[in-house]
Amino acid sequence: MAPILAMDISDYDDDFEVLSDMNDTSSWMVVVIIQLSSGMLFASLGIIGAAKFTPCLVLSCGIWYCIDLLISSLTRVWPAALMKGFFAYPHFALFMALKGGKITRENYLVERHCCCDSKNQRE
Secondary structure, three states: OOOOOOOOHHHOOOHHHHHHHHHHOHHHHHHHHHHHHHHHHHHHHHHHHHHOOOHHHHHHHHHHHHHHHHHHHHOOOHHHHHHHHHHHHHHHHHHHHHHHOOOOOOOOOOOOOOOOOOOOOOO
């Protein structure tokens, strides 16, 4: 059985052997479940941090994307690693803008709509 981080698929005859080897490795499934669950948790924290102007939550999401990028690079999933890099960059940029005071509740205009703004709703 091949280790997950250095799996050489040239040793296999077809895709079914690769999949059966991966399914036999329960540690691989645990790593994937933890990676995906953590990704959902940190993405949620990033959204909440951006909505509430909380720099530490945005930073934690950016750091997670860097860790996820490292995991994707070690498992040689290059498209996923590239996407993680594209996702990490705006989180760090938003963190720097929030930390530097360029974006605050006072100077960031939130667009209001007549159907969603509770102050303008008719009774």
